[in-house]
Amino acid sequence: MSKIKSTHFFDAVVIGGGFYGASIAAYLVEVIGLKKVAIIEKEKALMQRASYNNQARVHNGYHYPRSYTTAYRSRTNLPKFLNKWGFSVKTDFKKLYAIATRNSKVTPKQFERFCNEIGAPIKIADSSDRKQFNSKLIEEVFEVEEFAFDSSQLRQFAEKELKDLNVNVMLDTSCTQIINDGFNIYKCIVESAGQKNTGNGHAIWTSKIFNCTYSGLNQIKGEFEGVKTRVKHELTEMALIVPPDGFSDIGITVMDGPFFSTMPFPARQLHSMSHVRYTPHTSWEDDADINPYQRLERFRPQSRFDRMRRDIMRYIPSFCDAKYVDSLLELKTVLVKNEVDDGRPILFEKDAKLPGVYSILGGKIDNIFDIIEKLDSELRD
Numbered sequence: 001m002s003k004i005k006s007t008h009f010f011d012a013v014v015i016g017g018g019f020y021g022a023s024i025a026a027y028l029v030e031v032i033g034l035k036k037v038a039i040i041e042k043e044k045a046l047m048q049r050a051s052y053n054n055q056a057r058v059h060n061g062y063h064y065p066r067s068y069t070t071a072y073r074s075r076t077n078l079p080k081f082l083n084k085w086g087f088s089v090k091t092d093f094k095k096l097y098a099i100a101t102r103n104s105k106v107t108p109k110q111f112e113r114f115c116n117e118i119g120a121p122i123k124i125a126d127s128s129d130r131k132q133f134n135s136k137l138i139e140e141v142f143e144v145e146e147f148a149f150d151s152s153q154l155r156q157f158a159e160k161e162l163k164d165l166n167v168n169v170m171l172d173t174s175c176t177q178i179i180n181d182g183f184n185i186y187k188c189i190v191e192s193a194g195q196k197n198t199g200n201g202h203a204i205w206t207s208k209i210f211n212c213t214y215s216g217l218n219q220i221k222g223e224f225e226g227v228k229t230r231v232k233h234e235l236t237e238m239a240l241i242v243p244p245d246g247f248s249d250i251g252i253t254v255m256d257g258p259f260f261s262t263m264p265f266p267a268r269q270l271h272s273m274s275h276v277r278y279t280p281h282t283s284w285e286d287d288a289d290i291n292p293y294q295r296l297e298r299f300r301p302q303s304r305f306d307r308m309r310r311d312i313m314r315y316i317p318s319f320c321d322a323k324y325v326d327s328l329l330e331l332k333t334v335l336v337k338n339e340v341d342d343g344r345p346i347l348f349e350k351d352a353k354l355p356g357v358y359s360i361l362g363g364k365i366d367n368i369f370d371i372i373e374k375l376d377s378e379l380r381d
């Protein structure tokens, strides 16, 4: 083992400063009691990637009529999320779920029964709201209880929390390799901004590594061989819009199949617009030789906002007045096994050859509590 300067040794190193990495680093100090924790984040600030560029939906189960477990876990996690991050959650808007007449994988009756089974509040929407929908294409409209989070506020909270907990946050720095330096002490090769692609990284050491790099899980080299669970990446476009008059306090999801969602995006005080058919521009199964972040950098598509809007107008004619403002382009990484049921469970892998090295991916923000449960049983006495 190399001689290690104490300033270069950490009780734990978290790779990736998204919502997951930041929350896990705070947990390691606050709950597990570790003293020296570092986060390595390749962007210039925390939570710049998927944790910002998403639909900002705080899930409450409705979205998953084909995956009871995911729906049920969302219901369980919502109060916990509100308890810790409630300050960032916008609740003062109405959320409508509409069931399409054709091509829907769920009927209104089934959807209502499913909501009752998971204990999620649901009622038939007011007639003034129902009137907005094309009754030939929409069979039923329900009013439900679903909220939106402000990702900028989540980031500001994390920055303060990590500072108060003395977590060493290394921004603009990538982890490129993990090497076992003997006795399960790991050397992480990190490259700060000026060292990128020069091969001149420097090293920090630790006995515990949490790989929270989302789309980059398999991009770290050295003795780390990647995760066993198959994952898939999508290059996605979420449009940001000004909704038509009368829709600024309404979020809408049309279920369940090749449909769409539009709802408040509090961080920009706009609404997001996603469409199952148009939001993913392309997708591929993970291949360690293809760096997803490099693909994202080259991704400069023509916006599909118009196609999204044209389809949405068929269901809600007033959306012809929706105004395009911007597009959020981002990688979405999902487990291959969830393609069929559309569930969003977690990936939690202990590396078989490198004890103390964990890879973690949460399919949605509230899954953090499922990960914390796993970490509790792993790290607490």
Ligand SMILES: Cc1cc2nc3c(=O)[nH]c(=O)nc-3n(C[C@H](O)[C@H](O)[C@H](O)COP(=O)(O)OP(=O)(O)OC[C@H]3O[C@@H](n4cnc5c(N)ncnc54)[C@H](O)[C@@H]3O)c2cc1C
Binding pocket: 015, 016, 017, 018, 019, 020, 021, 040, 041, 042, 043, 046, 047, 048, 049, 050, 051, 052, 053, 054, 055, 056, 057, 058, 059, 173, 174, 175, 176, 212, 213, 214, 215, 216, 219, 220, 236, 237, 238, 330, 331, 332, 333, 361, 362, 363, 364, 365, 366
């Ligand atoms: C289009 C879209 C819509 C979504 N909608 C929702 C929604 O409405 N509700 C919901 O709950 N969830 C939603 N999600 C999922 C949610 O965004 C993710 O579950 C969550 O953000 C994952 O957090 P994370 O910290 O793992 O990922 P990220 O926020 O992507 O963090 C990973 C971090 O690792 C860094 N990194 C990567 N490689 C390295 C490296 N080698 N060295 C250093 N740093 C590295 C990256 O820069 C990044 O900051 C959506 C996702 C997408 C893409």
